[in-house]
Amino acid sequence: MSRFRAAYWDPEGTRYGIPTFWWGGAPAGYATRRQLRTRGLRPGGQPVAAQILWRGVGGTRAAYLYRLDLARPKRTASPAQQRAISAALRARRICPACGELRDYYIPRSLGECLTCYDARPGR
Numbered sequence: 001m002s003r004f005r006a007a008y009w010d011p012e013g014t015r016y017g018i019p020t021f022w023w024g025g026a027p028a029g030y031a032t033r034r035q036l037r038t039r040g041l042r043p044g045g046q047p048v049a050a051q052i053l054w055r056g057v058g059g060t061r062a063a064y065l066y067r068l069d070l071a072r073p074k075r076t077a078s079p080a081q082q083r084a085i086s087a088a089l090r091a092r093r094i095c096p097a098c099g100e101l102r103d104y105y106i107p108r109s110l111g112e113c114l115t116c117y118d119a120r121p122g123r
C-alpha cells in the first residue's frame, strides 16, 4: 500500500466526511452514476454515499458513489403523463366534423374522418 493510496483510504469517513476509497477499492454495493445508468438505475434522490479519490491529471480527482440498495429504476412516464399521452393520441382519432371516435387517426390532409370525407357532395 503506497502512501498516497493510504491517504485516499477512509472507509469510515472520519477524514473526508464520507466513506472514501481509492480507485478499485470501493466495496460492493456502491456504484457511480454512470454505473447505475448501465444497470437501468438512477440515484433516486439519495445523497452521495461515498467517493473514490485518485491522483489524476491536475491533482486529486473524485468520483461519487451511490448506494445500490437505495437506487431506483430509471424514470419512466408517470401514470399522469401516460394518461396525457393516451388522451392526446385518442384526440387525434376524433373527427372534428362529426365528433366520432374512429379506429384510425384522422388524416391531417383531410381534416375529417373518411366517412365524412366520403359523404361530401360531389364525391
Ligand SMILES: [Zn+2]
Residues within 6 Å of the ligand: 095, 096, 097, 098, 099, 100, 112, 113, 114, 115, 116, 117
Ligand atoms: Zn367524421
